[in-house]
Amino acid sequence: MTPPYSTCDVIGAESRFDIQKAQISLTPNATQASLFLNYGGGPSLSPFYDVLNLSAGDLFFYNPSNPDQYLYGVPLHSHDSFTAGDVYQISGNVTTLTAQDVLQDSSHVYRRDETVWLGSSGPVTPAQTGGTVTTTSYGDGVHNALYNATVQFTNPAGFYQALVSNGSVGVAFASATCGNDVIKGTVAVNPEPGSVILLMTCCVFLFAAKFRRQVLARLGLH
Structure with missing residues (x-):
């Protein structure tokens, strides 16, 4: 595959699977992930047929110290017992x-071992509900991705602490359940509010000490 599509190794039609980029904003309280992609099921991220019945992949988060262990997942489109945005x-x-778990096919070429979806072995309860998935048109699908799928949610308890290592968090996403294009890597996170407050408090103390010295000097005191 050559530009103007992305330089990722896409299996199949770039117009249906190519992921151009991802932008992640993660704070201790909330997360927003914008995924710029081509997708065969349209802006609703509905299932579609391309030799096999395919669906949008789920968004996964991991701690960079252990990239093989995904800790949280967020569906972009509801499936099975999982609700989009939760x-x-x-x-x-x-x-x-994996893609093979979902598709159960041995006749076609796709990334069988790629993790693409959340699964369950019994009843499931989300760690956090009320998140949203919004997809808008973005580009022409060649020079820029067709869609911008944005996921926003309030972080569940322990989410930030479990995922952040050395100021970064790991993110993985397959555009479809065949794993024909995948984006995976780490991004820097925003500073914790506690750190900002601590810095601001130090500045206030320093300013107060300087002001006190100026007053004492004017009074001829030390």
């Missing part, structure tokens, strides 16, 4: 599924 902790009954 955050699920991958533990207990919540598991992950």
Whole structure:
């Protein structure tokens, strides 16, 4: 594959699977992820047929110190027991599924071992509800991605602490359940509010000390 599509290694039609880029904003309280992609099911991110029945992949988060262990997942489109925009902790009954787990096909070429979806071994409960997934038209699908799919949610308890390592968080996403294009890597996170407050407090103390010295000097005191 050559430009103007992205330089990722896409299997199949770039017009249906190519992921151009991802932009992630993560603070201790909230997360926003914007995924710029081509997708065969249109802006609703609905399932579509391309030799096989395919669906949008889920968005996964991991701690950079252990990139093989996904800790949380967020569906972009509801499937099985999972609701789009809700955050699920991958533990207990919540598991992950590879492309082969989902498609169960041995006749076609796709990334069988790629983790693409949340799965379950029993009843599941989201760690956080109320998130949103909004998809808008973005580009022409060649020079720029067709769609911008933006996921926004309030972080569940322990989410930020579990994921951040050395100021970064790991993110992984497959555009479809075949894993024909995947984006995975780490991004820097925003500073914790506590750090900002601490810095501001130090500045206030320094200013107060300087002001006190100026007053004492004017009074001829030390």
